[in-house]
Amino acid sequence: MENDIVSGKKVVTRFAPSPTGYLHSGSYRTGLFSCIFALQNAGKFILRIEDTDKERSKKEYEENILESLEWLGLKYDAFYRQSERTEVYKKYIHRLIETGHAYISKETPVTDEGSHSKKNTDATLRAEVIRFRNPKKKVVFNDLIRGNVEFDTTELGDFVIAKSVDEAIFHLVVIVDDIEMGITHIIRGEDHISNTPRQILIYEALGITPPIYAHIPLLLGKDRSKLSKRKGAVPVTEYRRRGFLPQAVVNYLALLGWHPTDDREIFSFDELVKNFDLARVQKGGAIFDEEKLCWYNRQYILKLTDKEFLELASPFMPEWLSSSSDISKRLPHVLKEKITCFADISNLLGVSGELGFIKSLPDFKSEMLLWKKDPNAKESKIHLEKSLEIIETIDEKTFTADVTKVALWSYAETAGKGNVLWPLRVALTGQERSPDPFVSAFLIGREESIKRLKNAITKLS
């Protein structure tokens, strides 16, 4: 890194996802590290859609990649799609053939196993492919994370670099693009480390110095198995659907495999750019723990102002609740403490949810109003009447949970907290479980609280 800066070469990184599946966390994190590294070095960050595999690449996946990056705020300076660059690859194929580093192979090819195998499928036999003439040597490169990596390429045989002059495949397109786009640092998943020796051989054949590599550890599931598009990895957009905050997802993923020098856990994107250190990325796989992601999301939700909260929560609010209603305005205060992600809101406010009573008072039996430890209907009614009297003295404008609590507290202490507060809470909510009576009263408002208390008093008459 320093050498580049000293030599004045501008740092250029890239994120090169294949649109063969939805973008998952591990893949996104690769892009995040590449982007942060470019920003740290006042460099450039490129997004390149690697869609040369025509069978597996889908537009839908490309759209998902773009949507995910936008949601998670990953901005790129340039965008390319490999399927639009056939002409560029062609030039390189010709150059490799002309210099004797590649050849068109029509016969039974030397397989990747390095022998003339009878096991070749018909397809391979029929194919007229372009193979790279492997010099079969030891390749050594210095990986920023893994240190010196040595590889004997003999075993790789003369590997295929194109299906035809018009159809270059993976190893070739990657390096051609990295060369043409001036990539200085390749930050990519460790699953690509075994591709690096082949790619370095092609660089050498072209007489071009390879970029600097950093192979980052993969994300593992809790059982330490590898998370991949095909197994266990949740698409990033699924977190969007569930109402996670992008800042929380970014923050969590940045700390998977990278540790700051202290135990700090909360970083904004700008703070990540200031603090992230590629050299401190660990070698071992990093475990993706959704519970920890939930913890991050809660931290970020708690930091939202009520206004921000309401705006973000509005797509998740039930239809009966108009966003301009008084109830909506009171909700952030309570919901912020209760939810992990915005999708939790519909359960909480649903008929059987803890806050279901807000929409309408459930039908409940009068016995529920009696405190189990002292079930006395006559006394409960007196306590409800007294609570009603106190609540009626509170002004509409100052009707908050705190004010109601202060107003009722000394009576509750004198008459017995359970005896007063249990019937009060049930009168307001009609539920076995709900927030305390002060918060419940605050949520439904003064007028509705008075109405519900009168209803409960009638029930006990």
Ligand code: GLU
């Ligand atoms: N297209 C490859 C992938 O999606 C990445 C190739 C690279 O980073 O060199 O895994």
